[in-house]
Amino acid sequence: MTGGYSDATIWFVILVLGVGTYLIRWSFLGALGGKAMPGWVLRLLRYTPVAVLPALVAPLVVWPAATEGQTDPARLAAAIATLSVGVLTKNVVLSILAGAGTLFGLIYIAG
Incomplete structure (x- = not known):
């Protein structure tokens, strides 16, 4: 039981x-x-990942469990770095590396 x-x-x-x-x-x-689906349905379905991924990530950035729900500047900076590099370069790998580097770097500096 x-x-x-x-x-x-x-x-x-x-x-x-x-x-x-x-x-x-x-x-x-x-x-x-x-x-066959109508064209308008196919156009709308193209935006599904773009809508779902931020919805999954946003709570982890704004209310991270690692800080007991307190907003953490390191995580916010990492999210901004990831988004900025992604928009500028259109490269997923560089975006991930920029976000991870920013997060780990700021956590290391903060102690």
Whole structure:
């Protein structure tokens, strides 16, 4: 028994979530995968990664768990460096290196 829940309950929740996740993915890939989509849908889908990645990264920059939710100047500077290098060079590897170098450098300097 884990955390007040029986093993059967935990496995039931895992299985239901697995089936739900499969059905959500199938609804796009299985049901719509063989059909041609309108041009406007394809244009909008091109922006999905551009919208999702900042949504995943922003909370880690503004409320980082490493500082117990306090905004950290090193992480903000690293995000700005990453964004700046990415916009200027259009190079993902350079952007990652700039952000990582800025973050580790400022954390090292701050002690």
